[in-house]
Amino acid sequence: EVLLVESGGGLVQPGGSLRLSCAASGITFDEYSISWFRQAPGKEREGVSSISLPDGSTYYADSAKGRFTISSGNAKDITYLEMNSLKPEDTAVYYCAASVWVYSTSWHMPDLYNYWGQGTQVTVSS
Numbered sequence: 001e002v003l004l005v006e007s008g009g010g011l012v013q014p015g016g017s018l019r020l021s022c023a024a025s026g027i028t029f030d031e032y033s034i035s036w037f038r039q040a041p042g043k044e045r046e047g048v049s050s051i052s053l054p055d056g057s058t059y060y061a062d063s064a065k066g067r068f069t070i071s072s073g074n075a076k077d078i079t080y081l082e083m084n085s086l087k088p089e090d091t092a093v094y095y096c097a098a099s100v101w102v103y104s105t106s107w108h109m110p111d112l113y114n115y116w117g118q119g120t121q122v123t124v125s126s
Helices: none
Strands: 003-007 010-012 018-025 033-039 046-052 058-060 068-072 078-083 092-099 120-124
Touching: 003 092, 018 033, 018 092, 018 120, 033 078, 046 068, 046 078, 058 068
Parallel strands: 010 120
Antiparallel strands: 003 018, 018 078, 033 046, 033 092, 046 058, 068 078, 092 120
């Protein structure tokens, strides 16, 4: 059974930082990419960042570049999203997802992902 479990969300002031974690089990790590998506109320789910577990390639949405960093642990079973300089518009439920069909031009497409976590709320507010 594939299981993705997010943690690390919470309430943070603008300009603050959070680190989200995605613990994965039941997948072959050298075949999958792990991505972070977010969904704010009334908006579509959007890709934030992705990492290829086989080769470490990373991708970022324009809104995340320079502020967010995606990484994986040595065992590749945990993927992190370090978020700095947070803004109120970063407020959303953040999901991690796993797929074997991820490429540089497609990582942001939710329909390509087989497995999803339950999500963790990130709220940026003063």
